[in-house]
Amino acid sequence: MAAPALAIEGISKNFGGLRVSRDISLSLPVGARHALIGPNGAGKTTLVNLISGLLQPSSGRIALDGVDITNLAPERRVGLGLARTFQISSLFPSLTVAENVGLAFEARFGLDRRLWGRVRSRPEIVEGTAALLQSLGLLELARKRVADLPYGQRRLVEIALVLALEPKTLLLDEPAAGLAVSDRGALLDLLLRLPEALTILVIEHDMSLVFRLAQRITVLVEGQVMTEGSVADIRADPRVRDVYLGTRSHG
Amino acid sequence: MLKVAATVAALAVDGVAYGMILFLMSVGLTITLGVMRIANLAHCAFAMAGGYIAFALVRSGYFSLFTALPLAVAATMLIGAGLERSLYRWVYATGQLGQILMTIGLVFVVVATANLLFGSNLNAIALPSWLSQTYFYGSVTISAYRVFIIAVSTGIAGTLWAILEFTDFGARLRAAVDNPRMARCVGIDVPRVFSITFSVGCGLAAAAGILGTQIMPLEPWYALEYLVPVLMVVAVGGLGSLKGSFYAALMLGVVDTFGRYYVPAAGAFIIYLAVLLLLLWRPQGVFARV
Amino acid sequence: MAVLDRDTINAVREGFTRHRLSWIDTLPFLFAALMYFFAARYLPLGTQVMIQVAFALSLDLALGYGGIDSLGHVAFFGMGAYAAGLYALYVSSEPLSGLAVAACIGALTGLVTGPLVLRARGLTVVMLTLAIATMLHELANTSAMKPITGGADGLFGFKIAPVFGMFSFDLYGRTAYWYSLGVVAFVFIICKLVVNSPFGLAVRGMRDNPVRMRMLGVNVTARLVTLYCVSGALAAMAGGLSAQVTKLVGLDSLAFLVSGNALVMLILGGAGRLYGAIVGATVFVALSDRAAAIDPFNWLFAVGGVLILAVRFAPQGIVGLIADWSQRLGWVRR
Numbered sequence: 001m002a003a004p005a006l007a008i009e010g011i012s013k014n015f016g017g018l019r020v021s022r023d024i025s026l027s028l029p030v031g032a033r034h035a036l037i038g039p040n041g042a043g044k045t046t047l048v049n050l051i052s053g054l055l056q057p058s059s060g061r062i063a064l065d066g067v068d069i070t071n072l073a074p075e076r077r078v079g080l081g082l083a084r085t086f087q088i089s090s091l092f093p094s095l096t097v098a099e100n101v102g103l104a105f106e107a108r109f110g111l112d113r114r115l116w117g118r119v120r121s122r123p124e125i126v127e128g129t130a131a132l133l134q135s136l137g138l139l140e141l142a143r144k145r146v147a148d149l150p151y152g153q154r155r156l157v158e159i160a161l162v163l164a165l166e167p168k169t170l171l172l173d174e175p176a177a178g179l180a181v182s183d184r185g186a187l188l189d190l191l192l193r194l195p196e197a198l199t200i201l202v203i204e205h206d207m208s209l210v211f212r213l214a215q216r217i218t219v220l221v222e223g224q225v226m227t228e229g230s231v232a233d234i235r236a237d238p239r240v241r242d243v244y245l246g247t248r249s250h251g
Numbered sequence: 252m253l254k255v256a257a258t259v260a261a262l263a264v265d266g267v268a269y270g271m272i273l274f275l276m277s278v279g280l281t282i283t284l285g286v287m288r289i290a291n292l293a294h295c296a297f298a299m300a301g302g303y304i305a306f307a308l309v310r311s312g313y314f315s316l317f318t319a320l321p322l323a324v325a326a327t328m329l330i331g332a333g334l335e336r337s338l339y340r341w342v343y344a345t346g347q348l349g350q351i352l353m354t355i356g357l358v359f360v361v362v363a364t365a366n367l368l369f370g371s372n373l374n375a376i377a378l379p380s381w382l383s384q385t386y387f388y389g390s391v392t393i394s395a396y397r398v399f400i401i402a403v404s405t406g407i408a409g410t411l412w413a414i415l416e417f418t419d420f421g422a423r424l425r426a427a428v429d430n431p432r433m434a435r436c437v438g439i440d441v442p443r444v445f446s447i448t449f450s451v452g453c454g455l456a457a458a459a460g461i462l463g464t465q466i467m468p469l470e471p472w473y474a475l476e477y478l479v480p481v482l483m484v485v486a487v488g489g490l491g492s493l494k495g496s497f498y499a500a501l502m503l504g505v506v507d508t509f510g511r512y513y514v515p516a517a518g519a520f521i522i523y524l525a526v527l528l529l530l531l532w533r534p535q536g537v538f539a540r541v
Numbered sequence: 542m543a544v545l546d547r548d549t550i551n552a553v554r555e556g557f558t559r560h561r562l563s564w565i566d567t568l569p570f571l572f573a574a575l576m577y578f579f580a581a582r583y584l585p586l587g588t589q590v591m592i593q594v595a596f597a598l599s600l601d602l603a604l605g606y607g608g609i610d611s612l613g614h615v616a617f618f619g620m621g622a623y624a625a626g627l628y629a630l631y632v633s634s635e636p637l638s639g640l641a642v643a644a645c646i647g648a649l650t651g652l653v654t655g656p657l658v659l660r661a662r663g664l665t666v667v668m669l670t671l672a673i674a675t676m677l678h679e680l681a682n683t684s685a686m687k688p689i690t691g692g693a694d695g696l697f698g699f700k701i702a703p704v705f706g707m708f709s710f711d712l713y714g715r716t717a718y719w720y721s722l723g724v725v726a727f728v729f730i731i732c733k734l735v736v737n738s739p740f741g742l743a744v745r746g747m748r749d750n751p752v753r754m755r756m757l758g759v760n761v762t763a764r765l766v767t768l769y770c771v772s773g774a775l776a777a778m779a780g781g782l783s784a785q786v787t788k789l790v791g792l793d794s795l796a797f798l799v800s801g802n803a804l805v806m807l808i809l810g811g812a813g814r815l816y817g818a819i820v821g822a823t824v825f826v827a828l829s830d831r832a833a834a835i836d837p838f839n840w841l842f843a844v845g846g847v848l849i850l851a852v853r854f855a856p857q858g859i860v861g862l863i864a865d866w867s868q869r870l871g872w873v874r875r
Contacts, residue, residue, distance in 0.1 A: 052756065078758030090756070092749040095742075098556025103746045107757040112743035112764060115735055115771070119742050120557045130545050130553040139549065142556035165757065290664055341853045347663060348610055352808050353852040355801055359845025366838040471838070475797065479675045486668045516685040523676035530669060534661045 003066030005030045005169050005199035006051070011060035013046055020046045022224040023060070028169070028199050035214035036203045037234075039243060043223040044203045045087060048173050051201075052084045053077050064169060078107075081168030087177055089154040093147040097138065097157055100146055101129045104164035128164065136160050136190065152183035159190060170194075172202040176209050188212060211235070219243075257390040262508050268397035269466055270504020271404035275459035276477065277484040277496050278411065279452015285428040285491020286445050289339065290347050293354040294456060295481055296361040296474035301327040301457020302464055303369055306376050316376055320461055324454045331453025335446055358474045366471040373468040376461065400462055407458065408497060415493065424448060428491040480507075483526045489536025498538050557742075566729075569819050573722050577715075584714045590826045591721035592783045595728045596799075597806045597818035599775035602732055604804075605813030606741070607768045608748030609659065610667050612800055613674030614776055616654070617647045619795030620677070621777025623690060626790035629699035636701050640724065640781045647777020651770035659765040671797075678795040695791035696784075710786070717786040724782050728775050732815055735771060744768055802829075805848055811858025820859050 006028040013021040020043045028034050036044050049055040051062055053074035061070040069077050092100050102119060105128045106112045119125055133139050138156060146154060155175065162170060175191070176184050188209055194200070204210045210217065210231075217234040219226045221243050227234070234240055280294040305323035308314040314322070338357065342350045378396060385394045415421035427434040427441050435441050460469075467477060484503055488495030503522060510521035529537050576587055596618055603609045621643035628639045658669045681690040690696065703709035708716045735741050743764055747754050751761050784790045793799070802825065810821020832840035855862055 054752070073760075075755045075758050075760050078756060084756055086753075090750060090753040092746050092753065094749050095745060096556045096558065098553050099558065099742060099745075102557060103742060103754075104757050106739050106743060107754075107759050111739040112759050113767065114739040115767075116738055118737045119739050120554050122739065125739070126554050126557070127545060127550055129556075130550045133553060134545065134549060139552070142553045161753075161757070284664065288664075290667060338849060345852065345856065347667070348604075348812075349852045349856065351610065351612065351667065352804060353849050355804065356845040356848030356852070359801075359841045359848065361845075363838045363842030363845065367842075479671060479797075482668050483672060486665065486672075490664070516683055518679055518683045520676065520679040520683050523672060523679055527669070527672050527676060530665070530672070531657050534665050 002030065003063070004028055005032065005065060006201065007063040007066075008047075008051070009061050009063075011047070011050055011057045011062065013043075013050060013055060014058045020223050021050065021057070022222075024220070024223075024225055026201075026218060026225075026228075028201060030168075030199055031196050032199050032201075033213055033215045034199075034201050035210045035217045036201060036220060037205075037207075037210060037217060038220035038226075041222075042220040044220055045173055046223075047220070048084060048171050048201075048203060051171060052082065078165065078167075081166075082171070083162040083165045083167035083169070084171035085158050085162055085173055085175060087173045089151070089158045091146045091154060091158055091161065094145065096143055096145055097133070097149070097160075098129055098142040100157060101132060101160050101164050102126070104161045105129060108165050132160055132164055136163075152179050152186075155179060155183070155187060156190065159187075163194075167198070169199040169201070172200065172204075174203050174205065176204060176206045184209065253390055257392070258512075260391050261393065262512055263505065264393055264397050264401070266505035266508035267501060268400045268504070269508055270501035271401055271408075272459050272463040272466060273480060273484050273504055274497050274500035275404055275407060275455050275462075277481045277488075277500060278455045278493065279449065280456075280481060281485045281488060281491060281493065281496045282424070282428065282448050282452055283445075284485060286424075286431060286441070286448065287343070289343070290350040291339075291354050292351060292478060292482075293357040293361070293474070294452075295477045296358050297327055297331055297453040298456040298460030298463075298477070299361065299365060299469065299473040300330060300460070301454075302376070302460030302469045302473070303365060303374075304457075305461040306369070306374055306464070306469060309376050316379060316382075316461075319376075320458065323461055324457045327457035328450045328454040332446065332450040335449045339449070358478075361474050362471045365469075365473070369469070369471070371471055373470050375464040375468045378465065396465055400466075403462060407455070411455075411493065420444070420447075480522075483522075487526055487529050487536055488538050492536065492538055495536055495538030499536075565816075566733075569823075570722065570726060577718060581713070581715075584718045586827070586830050588714055588717050588721045588786055589830070590823050591718075591725045592779055592786070593803070593806060593822040593826050594819050595721075595725050595779035595782060596776055597803050597810070597822040598725075598728050598732050598815060599772045599779060600803050600807055601812055601815060601818045602735065602775065603768060603772035605807065605815075605817070606736060606748065607744050607765060607772075609765060609769065609772075611670045612667050612797075612804075613670035613672070614772075614803060615795055615797065615799040616670075616674040616677050617650055617773040617776035618780035618783075618799055619674075619681070620650045621647050621780030622784040622790045622794040623681070623696065623780075624777065625781030625784040626696040626699060627689070629701055629785070630696065634700045634702040636704055636720070636785050639701075639785060640778050643777045643781025643784075644774040647780075648770040648774040650777070651773030652766065655766035655769040655773075656762065659762050659769060674795065674797065674800060678792065678797075681795055682792055690792075691790075693792055695789055697789045699788060701785050701788065714786070721782055721786060724778060728778060729815070729819075731771075731775060736815065740764070740767070805844055807858075808848065808851055808856075809858055811860035811862075811864075814860055814864075817858050817860040824859070 004027045008024060008026040011021055011024045024047060038044055046055065050057050053072060061068055063069065064080050064082055067080060069080065102125045105125045109124055111122065133142055136156060138160060141153060146157060176187060179187060184206065191213055202213060214231060216228065216230055218228040219234065219240050227237060276295065276298050280291060283289050283291050301323045304326050305319040308319035308322060309316060338353060342353045382396045382399055385392055415425060423439045423444055426439060427444050431441055480503065484496055484500045488499035506525055507522040511518065514521060573587065600614050603611055624646035625639045625643040628642045654673050658666055661669060680686055682692060701710055704716060704720050710716045743759060747761055747764060754761050780794060783794065806821035806825040807818055809825060811817030829840055832843065
């Protein structure tokens with residue numbers, strides 16, 4: 001059997017005396033669409049930070065395609081095919097959309113250490129950016145500065161950024177947060193069109209989006225896994241209704 | 252052997268006195284950095300301002316060091332509060348670079364003003380006769396002035412500690428240092444706490460400037476001259492940590508004094524190298540709570 | 542994937558900002574050339590301007606583009622000055638190789654101190670850069686180093702051979718002037734190349750959002766160290782140039798004021814746009830020469846005041862103001 005795209009084994013994270021993540025285990029096969037839900041403060045973003053390497057776990061291990069990445073620097077994990085988005089879009093506000101996406105291509109091809117030549121005359125950067133922006137329908141934005149874009153469009157640009165990396169595993173931290181309903185439709189369309197071989201772990205509060213996108217769902221409560229199951233299982237689980245769906249209005 | 256011990260004792264007193272002055276000078280800065288994250292490179296200018304005001308008062312002949320001290324400290328606190336409400340407010344939101352530039356500008360203005368008013372000579376405030384004596388205990392020579400500095404500074408440090416530990420204001424300040432956002436959420440008026448602390452910090456710096464003139468003589472470039480040691484105290488002690496600053500200042504004072512005496516060829520280089528190594532070892536400060 | 546047509550690619554290419562060399566870039570050099578013919582009296586001042594322009598350009602690369610808040614850039618300047626001085630004194634009086642040696646020493650200084658400084662963030666960077674520069678200043682002043690650095694007396698008594706073996710340094714400073722202009726042009730072109738390169742784009746990205754940069758798989762500290770080395774090499778060239786044309790290296794070439802003044806020049810002209818360094822340094826040195834001749838401390842007062850007001854009212858500097866106005870008046874399009 002092939003190694004899972006992403007395997008988390010018994011991860012815990014303590015901040016001082018506070019145990020934010022407790023013995024979490026997850027396994028995502030290649031091409032999985034896995035959602036992570038739970039009330040605010042359940043430690044969902046902490047888990048994404050642990051996987052992407054911005055935080056170091058207190059115990060447990062993380063493997064990507066069977067390779068142990070627990071002690072790897074975040075940038076090295078990206079090199080192994082891991083990419084993520086942030087709850088609040090993390091982009092380069094003073095650069096144009098083309099430059100934002102171009103930077104991701106640069107990083108992927110290892111061109112960011114080139115002190116010579118021009119960005120504009122590197123076909124792999126310019127054409128790659130053009131192709132990606134076209135496929136996402138973002139061509140008109142190419143020359144705009146990110147700082148001048150409305151929030152919904154920044155979201156899409158961030159997804160373009162991570163897609164430019166051609167990741168094997170993608171972590172999406174509340175992609176629909178702060179989006180207008182109309183923008184959510186566009187986002188969902190985009191997410192549903194992503195390549196099938198791409199493994200996705202998504203944190204989301206918007207249940208309609210979760211139920212349409214995910215195949216399996218893990219429910220996290222107070223830093224530990226409460227239950228894991230198929231979409232149907234989770235919908236039917238009364239405990240989930242209590243701890244999460246019942247408190248949705250706070251989200 | 253006895254002679255060595257006598258030298259060591261004398262150096263230790265010198266070093267501790269210097270360290271205490273550094274501590275008083277850096278208290279305000281470490282709090283400013285800890286609470287508001289304002290890179291205030293003009294902090295030593297307040298020490299200089301206090302020093303010069305007291306110097307002018309004593310020189311006028313109507314005041315002694317002890318009557319001039321509270322007046323000059325109060326005046327500096329007023330100046331500090333006024334600047335905090337005007338110039339510093341401008342740069343709260345500009346980010347670090349804006350703060351650095353504004354406060355460097357302020358240092359330049361203060362240096363020029365000091366030169367205009369007092370000239371470029373080295374100045375020290377005249378001491379009362381009982382303070383300028385040295386006492387001999389066998390082969391040990393102790394200067395009354397340095398013992399006095401240590402006593403007064405210890406008193407101030409103790410008072411500070413008591414205020415922080417036991418008063419309501421102290422509790423609010425500690426909360427604001429630990430987590431400014433959280434403090435704001437629980438209803439602490441962080442800007443007000445900060446204004447008061449800033450002003451008190453200026454006053455403490457002024458006291459250091461006034462008390463220390465025999466060790467650190469007044470001159471127009473004073474504001475820049477002692478900026479680096481004070482920044483080093485704050486950095487080694489850990490931003491926002493009073494206790495850290497205290498230990499760091501004592502350590503710096505003692506190491507620098509001994510280093511200059513025993514390895515004169517290296518001069519002040521030893522202390523900078525030591526600090527650099529300490530900061531590389533613990534970038535968040537040696538005494539910082541992690 | 543859909544087939545891309547030329548127009549689409551070109552449209553996207555336009556989305557990448559360019560800083561190409563244009564006719565505007567020749568203006569400062571034309572001006573400098575004109576000055577040679579019409580204001581020969583001021584050639585030594587012009588040479589000082591060029592040294593500071595080169596230094597401010599190097600600082601702009603690190604601070605304006607890379608967001609490295611360096612308060613100790615004088616460390617590079619001073620290292621370069623001492624390197625060039627010692628090279629002329631003990632190895633060879635040939636000037637170009639002297640500058641190359643200075644640049645190498647500058648890059649080396651960046652390579653040694655960079656990994657230590659750039660791991661840190663925020664205020665710690667400011668303090669570490671300041672501490673390193675102060676430490677070098679103290680080191681040069683120690684009696685142990687006096688045989689090498691000359692201590693407070695400085696390094697002097699070295700000669701500089703003619704440039705290219707043809708143009709000897711004359712009393713009127715004509716050769717020094719052209720030589721400095723050449724060095725500044727070289728520094729400027731290097732800056733332009735770096736800014737336009739893929740690395741340059743990555744540097745702007747790191748200033749904007751280092752966390753995102755890491756999450757694109759870029760080793761941010763390593764790239765910043767590279768930038769620090771390039772900037773350090775150029776700053777050291779400025780220091781070396783200063784040593785060669787003044788034939789003196791004093792302790793003040795490691796003094797904080799050199800860093801402080803360069804910061805003022807950069808903020809006055811406008812950081813992060815190269816032209817700002819040129820305009821700022823020119824204005825600053827020209828004014829300070831006039832004012833310092835009259836009263837150095839009042840000049841300091843004025844500099845401080847301008848700095849405070851600039852932070853409040855013109856954070857983009859002179860060039861930023863001009864760019865704003867020309868855009869508002871429709872002279873240029875974005």
